Amino acid sequence: MSKNNDSNQFRKVDVDEYDENKFVDDEDNGESQVGPDEAEVDSLIRQGNLMEALQAVLKNPPINTKNQNVKDRAEALMLKVLSAFKSSDIEKAVQSLDKNGVDLLMKYIYKGFEKPSENSSATLLQWHEKALSAGGVGSIVRVLTARKTV
Amino acid sequence: MAYHSFLLEPISCHSWNKDRTQIALCPNNHDVHIYKKDGTKWTKIHELKEHNGQVTGIDWAPESNRIVTCGTDRNAYVWSLKGEVWKPTLVILRINRAARCVSWSPKENKFAVGSGSRLISICYFEQENDWWVCKHIKKPIRSTVLSLDWHPNNVLLAAGSCDFKCRVFSAYIKEVEEKPGPTVWGSKMPFGEVLFESGPSGVSGGAGEGAGGGWVHGVCFSHSGNRLAWTSHDSTVAIAEGGKTSTISSLSSETLPLLCVSFITENSLVAAGHDCYPVLFVYDGTKGSVTFGGKLDVPKQTSQRGISARERFQNLDRRATSSETTEQGLESLHKNSISQISVLEGGKSKCSTFCTTGMDGGMVTWDVKVHTHTLHTHTV
Numbered sequence: 001m002s003k004n005n006d007s008n009q010f011r012k013v014d015v016d017e018y019d020e021n022k023f024v025d026d027e028d029n030g031e032s033q034v035g036p037d038e039a040e041v042d043s044l045i046r047q048g049n050l051m052e053a054l055q056a057v058l059k060n061p062p063i064n065t066k067n068q069n070v071k072d073r074a075e076a077l078m079l080k081v082l083s084a085f086k087s088s089d090i091e092k093a094v095q096s097l098d099k100n101g102v103d104l105l106m107k108y109i110y111k112g113f114e115k116p117s118e119n120s121s122a123t124l125l126q127w128h129e130k131a132l133s134a135g136g137v138g139s140i141v142r143v144l145t146a147r148k149t150v
Numbered sequence: 151m152a153y154h155s156f157l158l159e160p161i162s163c164h165s166w167n168k169d170r171t172q173i174a175l176c177p178n179n180h181d182v183h184i185y186k187k188d189g190t191k192w193t194k195i196h197e198l199k200e201h202n203g204q205v206t207g208i209d210w211a212p213e214s215n216r217i218v219t220c221g222t223d224r225n226a227y228v229w230s231l232k233g234e235v236w237k238p239t240l241v242i243l244r245i246n247r248a249a250r251c252v253s254w255s256p257k258e259n260k261f262a263v264g265s266g267s268r269l270i271s272i273c274y275f276e277q278e279n280d281w282w283v284c285k286h287i288k289k290p291i292r293s294t295v296l297s298l299d300w301h302p303n304n305v306l307l308a309a310g311s312c313d314f315k316c317r318v319f320s321a322y323i324k325e326v327e328e329k330p331g332p333t334v335w336g337s338k339m340p341f342g343e344v345l346f347e348s349g350p351s352g353v354s355g356g357a358g359e360g361a362g363g364g365w366v367h368g369v370c371f372s373h374s375g376n377r378l379a380w381t382s383h384d385s386t387v388a389i390a391e392g393g394k395t396s397t398i399s400s401l402s403s404e405t406l407p408l409l410c411v412s413f414i415t416e417n418s419l420v421a422a423g424h425d426c427y428p429v430l431f432v433y434d435g436t437k438g439s440v441t442f443g444g445k446l447d448v449p450k451q452t453s454q455r456g457i458s459a460r461e462r463f464q465n466l467d468r469r470a471t472s473s474e475t476t477e478q479g480l481e482s483l484h485k486n487s488i489s490q491i492s493v494l495e496g497g498k499s500k501c502s503t504f505c506t507t508g509m510d511g512g513m514v515t516w517d518v519k520v521h522t523h524t525l526h527t528h529t530v
Binding site: 021023099103135136137138139141142145146147 | 268292293313314363364383384385386402403404405406407
């Protein structure tokens, strides 16, 4: 049998890029989004004012930005706040959030699941249980169907 | 409430005749079966075999008694009853993907077909050639059209699509109708014009409408045509009111996504989907808010039996909780997702009965009773 010595580069072509009917998401200008204010959140954690810290870290979610660093920093900050809570306070904290807050919290929780660290999964699971009872399966569906997420 | 199990396979789509004595449905294959009601029994009286692919949409025109069907074989047929037999007429849709949904216009002189070719075919009958002709609405649809609903003025058409948007188009065909008067959605309505588009780049949405969204599964105009409701795959239901300040009010629900929706009064709508039970929503026009009205289904039979220690440990082992809520099966009437809702009596302004069909092959007719002094609706 003859051996194919020609180039196999064609296998690396992404044909979907050349499809003229390809669906392109609407470009949303997210360059201005910088994520939650780290200094503010850190000071609130040190003061022990965890409810305020949660509210602060949920502000300015870096949803539309293409800068991965901003997203990573926001996620790390969120994890810090979530781990600082005592188990018994989690439920109250979730109750204090409105519907959008619960959805956003769910997005961060699932983002946190993607990169598990030392104790993060256990804390995240506790938060997940409380957020689920507040937001219902609908909030999880919204995490799954979101085109642009944190 | 009456549950009738037609088949073991899903009912792909259904449509009722004018006096609600016959139902045409597709039993998840290439045919359409027509069943006739005999008291409480249903007997199959016709089998419409013409399609080469699964029939995805059926609509039965009440006045002219014609049935239009569309399928994955990229065709649509208009069936007329000649004596005792239904005779099909092929309609060339000029699409290269499956047809997904079909709907007669209110005056039944044209019908719209949504397809995977990212366009809507508006078909009307041309007398000179004795043939159904179709025109396409293409821009700016970017993905499959999943659902359609006509405005009562016979010209405007709402379309829900997989590009996460719900739009209102003009489907004005000058060959078959007069120029329409202005409506709250706009006054200039040339064919193919987009009068409304939901979503981030369209009219600014309500709470949490930033990015994302999901496929728009179901759309419905209210009886007056001034309001438009749609359900989306991100578990939201939204209502837009036509007008200069087209505001969208949406509700992110706690349930699984809803697949179909219908107005039952000017202010309330009923929707159903993957949670297998219909849900009521109430719209407040003055506040611009949509609120959850309640679940419509069989009342739960609370089991009073205690739980033994052994069962408690077994639950702990299996489910990590020792609670006794053992939802062994679904407690709803439908045992699988509900895919279609149709209003039976009362129209969209004062609906008293509606019907749901689903993937469990069953059909349920629901009664709606509106209490005048409390704005709650109950099922009977």
